[in-house]
Amino acid sequence: MNKKYILTEEVAAKKMQRMAFEILENNFGEKEFILAGIRESGSVIARNIQRLLHEIQPVSTELLTISLNKTQPTDVNLSKDVPLNDKVVIIIDDVSNSGRTLLYALKPFLANHPKKIQVLVLVERSHNAFPVKPDYVGLSIATTLQEHIYVDVDGDRIKGAWLE
Numbered sequence: 001m002n003k004k005y006i007l008t009e010e011v012a013a014k015k016m017q018r019m020a021f022e023i024l025e026n027n028f029g030e031k032e033f034i035l036a037g038i039r040e041s042g043s044v045i046a047r048n049i050q051r052l053l054h055e056i057q058p059v060s061t062e063l064l065t066i067s068l069n070k071t072q073p074t075d076v077n078l079s080k081d082v083p084l085n086d087k088v089v090i091i092i093d094d095v096s097n098s099g100r101t102l103l104y105a106l107k108p109f110l111a112n113h114p115k116k117i118q119v120l121v122l123v124e125r126s127h128n129a130f131p132v133k134p135d136y137v138g139l140s141i142a143t144t145l146q147e148h149i150y151v152d153v154d155g156d157r158i159k160g161a162w163l164e
Contacts, residue, residue, distance in 0.1 A: 006149070007139055007161035012122065015138030016045065016158070019120055020052035022136055024059070026118075027088050034082065034089040034114070036064040038105055041094035044153045045122055049092060066091070066105050073104035084112035090136075094151035095161075096121040099130035106132075123149050123161050 007015070023033070033053065037046030043065045050061045065079035091105050102119055109117055120136035125143050143149065143163065152159040 003162040004164070005160050005162045006141060007123065009157065009159050012138065012158040012160060013048075015122065016048050017052055019136040019138060020049055020056055023049070023053065023090065023118075023120070024057055026135070030059070030088050030115075032060040032062075032087055034062050034064060034084060034087050036066050036078070036089060036091050036105070036109075038066045038068070038091070038093040038101060041122075041151045041153050041158075042066070042092045044156055044158060045094060045120070045151075046092040047156050048158065049090075049120065066108070068101070068104060070101050073101055076104055076107045078108050084109060084114045086113065086115045089114045089117045090120055091117065092120045094122050095149045096124045096132070096134055096137075097127060097149075099128045099132035102132040102134075103130045122151060122158070125149060 035046045035050050037043035046063060050063055053059055053061060062082050068076045089109055118135040121134045122138040124134055124137045124140045148164050149161055151161045
């Protein structure tokens with residue numbers, strides 16, 4: 001089956017750069033960010049956002065990986081234990097489908113007292129069934145319920161996103 005690309009590598013890079021600028025604009029004066037990428041593709045996007053933030057402005061970032069089974073997401077783990085009190089936390093994923101994964105990804109942060117929690121996704125579908133709305137969106141696209149969006153990664157590169 002032919003991949004129907006909705007986002008190329010070049011466009012994805014520009015979208016991520018724009019979102020990095022938006023993070024700094026919406027959090028003016030903040031010097032420290034916790035970037036929590038949902039494994040696997042979300043972690044790749046988080047590393048790219050971290051690099052872009054550092055290129056734009058000298059800020060401190062802590063990178064975490066959120067591990068969960070997207071089909072049974074009740075067991076959620078963070079890659080390391082870091083202080084979250086009074087910090088800006090940004091949860092990062094590749095695609096927001098129903099909002100379910102993002103909702104469960106919030107779980108480990110709720111026991112702490114972050115200053116704020118924001119959500120970043122590379123692609124947002126218009127099928128939210130849960131009350132999680134991303135703060136930063138690379139591309140918003142209307143799809144049918146039968147269509148799926150996949151993000152293609154290669155190491156730390158986002159090669160694109162396609163619709164199937």
